[in-house]
Amino acid sequence: xxxNESLRVLRTTHYDEQHYSLFLSxxxxxxxxxxxxxxxxxxxxxxxxYLRRAxxxxxxxxxAGVPALEFVVKVxxxxxxALARFAEGTPLPVxxxxxxxxxxxxxxxxxxxxxxxxxxxxxxxxxxxxxxxxRGIAADLFYGGRNENDILxxxxxxxxxxxxxxxxxxxxxxxxxxxxxxxLFTHALAGGARYRRAYACGPLPMxxxxxxxxxxxxxxxxxxxxxxxxxxxxVCLGCVVPMADGRFATICKEGPCVAPSRIxxxxx
Amino acid sequence: xxxxxxxxxxxLRLKNPIGTASGTFGYGLxxxxxxxxxxxxxxxxxxxxxxxxxxxxxxxxCETDAGMLNAxxxxxxxVDAFLAxxxxxxxxxxxxxxxxxxxxxxDDYVAVVERIGADRRIAAIEMNVSCPNxxxxxxxxxNNPDALAGLVKRIRAATRHPLIVKLSPNxxxxxxxxxxxxxxxxxxxxxxxxxVGLAIDIERREPKIGxxxxxxxxxxxxxxxxxxxxxxxxxxxxxxxxxxxGIETVEHVVEFLIAGAxxxxxxxxxxxxxxxxxxxxxxxxxWCADHGVARVSDLVGTLKTRPRPDHFFS
Numbered sequence: 157x158x159x160n161e162s163l164r165v166l167r168t169t170h171y172d173e174q175h176y177s178l179f180l181s182x183x184x185x186x187x188x189x190x191x192x193x194x195x196x197x198x199x200x201x202x203x204x205x206y207l208r209r210a211x212x213x214x215x216x217x218x219x220a221g222v223p224a225l226e227f228v229v230k231v232x233x234x235x236x237x238a239l240a241r242f243a244e245g246t247p248l249p250v251x252x253x254x255x256x257x258x259x260x261x262x263x264x265x266x267x268x269x270x271x272x273x274x275x276x277x278x279x280x281x282x283x284x285x286x287x288x289x290x291r292g293i294a295a296d297l298f299y300g301g302r303n304e305n306d307i308l309x310x311x312x313x314x315x316x317x318x319x320x321x322x323x324x325x326x327x328x329x330x331x332x333x334x335x336x337x338x339x340l341f342t343h344a345l346a347g348g349a350r351y352r353r354a355y356a357c358g359p360l361p362m363x364x365x366x367x368x369x370x371x372x373x374x375x376x377x378x379x380x381x382x383x384x385x386x387x388x389x390x391v392c393l394g395c396v397v398p399m400a401d402g403r404f405a406t407i408c409k410e411g412p413c414v415a416p417s418r419i420x421x422x423x424x
Numbered sequence: 425x426x427x428x429x430x431x432x433x434x435x436l437r438l439k440n441p442i443g444t445a446s447g448t449f450g451y452g453l454x455x456x457x458x459x460x461x462x463x464x465x466x467x468x469x470x471x472x473x474x475x476x477x478x479x480x481x482x483x484x485x486c487e488t489d490a491g492m493l494n495a496x497x498x499x500x501x502x503v504d505a506f507l508a509x510x511x512x513x514x515x516x517x518x519x520x521x522x523x524x525x526x527x528x529x530x531d532d533y534v535a536v537v538e539r540i541g542a543d544r545r546i547a548a549i550e551m552n553v554s555c556p557n558x559x560x561x562x563x564x565x566x567n568n569p570d571a572l573a574g575l576v577k578r579i580r581a582a583t584r585h586p587l588i589v590k591l592s593p594n595x596x597x598x599x600x601x602x603x604x605x606x607x608x609x610x611x612x613x614x615x616x617x618x619x620v621g622l623a624i625d626i627e628r629r630e631p632k633i634g635x636x637x638x639x640x641x642x643x644x645x646x647x648x649x650x651x652x653x654x655x656x657x658x659x660x661x662x663x664x665x666x667x668x669x670g671i672e673t674v675e676h677v678v679e680f681l682i683a684g685a686x687x688x689x690x691x692x693x694x695x696x697x698x699x700x701x702x703x704x705x706x707x708x709x710x711w712c713a714d715h716g717v718a719r720v721s722d723l724v725g726t727l728k729t730r731p732r733p734d735h736f737f738s
Contacts, residue, residue: 206490385485
């Protein structure tokens, strides 16, 4: 059950020119949020940006003791730029939590899972890492970006999962291994790592490569997908992906977390 | 001050003049957690076709200044699934349901309307003859008054429900379309549908939408919609009109009523705020009370215009 409510800006933490974390009061969305859920945020009352924007709920946390939702944002357009500029205390309309979260209820304490993040795709994996840690489920993080500035929330991931379980790849080699995150993951699989499931979020090329890797390894996946959305709750039908069964499925309602085997990647 | 929001609309009497527009309100049920469906004047559901329709490949939408473009391609569950799976719950919740229908051919339209039959859970049928986002059908009828008249005549003969024709704004003369529809038997009109537009990704030199062009909606189109409502109201003083196009606030609702709409439909703004339509009903009552308007229907068509000069040179 999603809620349409007004949440206050508690803090905005800028990592660099392009990346920031926006902390909003948790409202009644916080307690209902599961890893992989997203929210639609209206960046102000004006007509530019006009529509709400969809963001993964990166974490349910606290700011100076106040329950908070965290959104990790990369500036890519007018919406993400506008959202960075609100003063503390500004009320913003938020709709959430929305969508199908990551499947985790079936995991056993003896299971081991992989988290694969590309760029800003780290966002939905923070709360996942926190939740898995709280349940005592071992998880390995594979996280890639163009350079070390793209690698965000490292202290949190390493605290939740253990730093020995966090591996990084960058295009320029400024952090971790030089290369792609899928190379890291391939290497781990080749080294004998076995996982119950791989949870991933990142750009389309990463998803495509990972889909092949998972199929070859006969490994189950859950991908948090992204698309432009007008509504976020299954009405505008703008955010569809082609499915293997021939339908177009809305990412907002049937996703964002989808098993890659259900998607027709050849038509995407 | 007690305000009467009830809205005579041809053979219908709506609870109030706030409706929601087809394509922006799903099948209504998606909004049940954000507003009281029974409190709205009417809801027009996603365009229904004879068979389920998959719609267009993505990308389907993009934001534009003060609005958005879409080319969904009329994806819908089909009329049978709507009647079986959606309508019972809508009826239970007390919604006043308008069934928006479309087809590729005249026979397709007739088939949908016949399938609905005399179902009393549906208050009216709204014909979509103006979707710009499908290759066939839709717009072919909307762009040509003769084709439109032929189609409306056939649907008129096939149903006893109040028949609303939703007009395309992508024409030179909206009044010609309106007259053709009404003369062929339409009980009422909805205007406007989206305006055909184009948005370009200049880095890729590609359209931002997979269908190339899309339908423009949102606040950007409101002045065009108001002008068309006013033109049709002036030409056809009696026909019931649903006005729509970029309504976001109670002031916008009042604008449309003054221009000549008997009722309005909230469209793209439902995406931005799913609770909006319900709130506008309450705000309209307050606005009327504050402005000494006892019956909201007294606002309809009250635009005071000055005579236009018939020449510019002395």
